[in-house]
Amino acid sequence: MQRKPTAWLFVPVAACCFAGCASGPEEIERPAIATARDPQATATARIEAIGRVWDSVQSGEAAAESTREALKSIAWSRSTYWTIRAAAIDELMEDVERRPDTANMLRLMLPTEPDPKIVEKACAMASAHGWKELAPAIVRRWSRPLEGRPDAERPENAALAALFPERPVADSIFEVFIEEGRSASGEALTGPEALRRERERLAAWTLLQRVDPGHERTANLLAGVTDTGGDPLLEALSAGARELRLVPGTGEQLDWLKRLRAAEGGALWRRSAELVARLDGAQARGLALRHMGALRWADAHHSPWLGMSTGQLLEEAAQELKGRERVARAAASDSGRDELLATWKDSLCWGDALLLLVALKLESDTDSVGALFAIAEKDKQDTSTEHGGVIGDGGAGAPGAGGRFTVFHYPPRPMQRQGDRNFEASPDLLENSTGALFHFHMHAQKYTNAEYAGPSSKDLDYAETFGAACIVFTFVAQNRLNADLYLPTGAIIDVGVLHKAG
Template sequence: MITLDLNLTTRKSSVPCGLLGLGIVLMLAGCGGPTVTDPSRILADPGEVPARHRAAVGIAQGQLGDKETERLLRRMIVSPGYTVESREVAWDALVRMNRESLGRQLEVDLPRLDSPMWRARVCELIVEETWIEMTPTLIRAWARPSPGFDGEPEDRPERKALIAMYGEEQLPRVLVQVMLDADPIVAANLRARCWELLIAEGRRDMVVELLGTAQVDEKDGLFRDLRTITSRTGVVPSNREEILWARALCKPENREYLDEIVAIVESLPTDRRKGILEMRDLGILVGASRLDPGLLELDAPELASRLATMVDAPGRRLYTADFTGYRGSHTERLREVLDRLDWGDLLAIMVAVEALKIQPMLSHLFDHAERDLMDKGTEFGGIIGIDDRGRFEVLEFPPRIRKGDIRFEAPQEMFDAGYSGLFHFHHHAQKYENRDYAGPHLGDFQYADGTRANCLVFTFIDSRTLNADWYRHGGVVVDLGVFRRPD
């Protein structure tokens, strides 16, 4: 049972918290450097040595006043080019001058710091300060991908800082308490991040128990909606995007759609139901039911056997991107990834293959890819859905922002449509002879990991041929084969 009135206490760090003395320094003692006469210029220059930055801080307070000095120091905390030592000079001064203001800045900037060494040092400094008010900030930063960090998830500096303050055994309880204490409206994103980290920490059991036992305000929309999805479908959302997905399905306008999902889930054998399904499976269940209810009666081996004849015939050529130089192995052949596919994956692939048999579907996709080829400012993308009469549809969406011919930035309207759709898709249509770029690339894998959607990518092999690939989170890809332009 989860105790909800947690009395969390921090562990005192063994690292001393001495602040650097910041008295007025007029000369660079022992360095033979010139007198600091323009502290503003010195503090604004990342190329200056830490000793001169330190000297400039004291003089700046006297010459420029606290407000301007704070502005310069806050810039040193986040601007590129400064050494860790110089940044720490700015940190020490800001802690002394206006600790609260520094905390507000870190709330925004710590999750976005792109210097791994400085990000790690900031986390250490928070521990040295025993700055427990920074707990929510550490959680927000931990939940976001860290630029330049290539270690194991458990080695993230934000996680280490929280463990140093609270202890590893207490860490899940800290996440629970922060989630329960946070304002349901103002801190909705923080609450979602706590949930996401609990799942990542392998504490799905705690999340399920929390939904069942937590005493929260009945007007708390997050818990109300997550309880609805989990109790009715058995799905436990695992990240922020899946939480938004679950909440979208609980909106009044989606009531009939959710009822349809629940009816299908309840008709499934127990081994395919609660605790097994993911959010992305729910739309596929509806699609399969509307297309051919008999598909839902097939078990995983039966689906795999059918798909083998469709997409994995002996001798069939595969078109795939070149991942030479990247860690790990990469394959898109069904038989070689079969051990990573569950029943929901196989059903999704089957629905995708059936959709690509429809001539009007292919005509629309080829037309869309042609327009993408002509537009050098963005890739094109959208949602493949299915209406209540079992007819597939291609929903096009303009990019949220145009960032070049090798990127598609999905807008929120596309996500909204995807909550009741089947697949997110985009094209690799930079040229007709584009076979070297067939299949998802690293950015596409990141998109799938973040959205946890079923995804498709269509690549021109030549002017009359598109290659199709299905992929999902975890870097799992299946090549669906090539499709000819309808005459």
């Protein structure tokens, strides 16, 4: 198809004179799709042009397929104002025979779409047209928290309720979790598709735990699965509930549960299950993945703790804390929480009280304390990021073990470094944290950093997401590091100052 020129055409003045031309310059009209795609044109002009693109196709001025692709590129353009993108989506829907293709475009857009107006529009369209195949994309998008927008008011919630009115929304999310683990042929998923599907499923699990925080509906849904079909996530969930008495609270924690089941040929899992089986009902209340390492550590190094009640553990912790030097965070903290055991003791379950006692023993392991100071010094010299890692059991066979703990340093990778006051957990850290006791990072920008002695709200979010028991170490002097334990529940407890040997 021959398109008209898209530039202004001016007839030379001399030619006009010879022809007796009295009119001014003549403008040749631009094709509608050219104006529609022009980022320099006004939003009004672009939307008006989008409304004329099919007229151009019918008149033969433009090809249908190239026009459709141009509209899709506008719809996808996240730098384009949402009203223009919405107009392009509406115009794509005018191509009735290709509506399945439009639905597929929205399926691909939704999981990472940043504009809430486009998300709202896509969800409304899915509801209106019964596009049930968009459910996984809707769940993936909904799994991303939206500040100031409760889950009950999210358009994704409304869309799932409209698409599946016969069942609770939680059931629809669980169905996505189950179905995304299956291929159309019933064969095991492999390669990039398997990785993509697992991301979808972990996102679905995160969302399910948000809408079912008490895990009651989740437990009923899991109980209804009689055949896991070799699905590693389902098998881990089933075994976790049965043998470890826990349900992971996020997709990241579900991934941790799956890794624990496979770690060391299943040895860590079996030992954890044996110890959980010995606990009474009060001790098992609130059990989570973060407690498994503490159970194994206590069994190896301080077994009497396993026979104590929550109150007895907390009393011993209080005695340990007496006389310890502690440093409160002085800077305006966006976490807004204090760091005293007295503040948090009533909210700590038995497993958290056990973790606290384990953390309090760290100061007596001189090799591990020395390793932490060495990492803090590296952090102080590196202004591109904060450093961190994991603390594990220093039992026989652990690399570099010299006491009852082992410290592993996993600095963020180059692409993760976001400045001297940010820590990002590297894939190496997460992969090697399966059997760890604690995740840790440093606040070591200077030797006198007491004003930042404690976790930020971002640090607390990290603990909640990954379900880990965490410690932040802060330089308060060249030979002193303050240690603050913080938990996924939001509890923060200052466990005292570590002193550098010599």
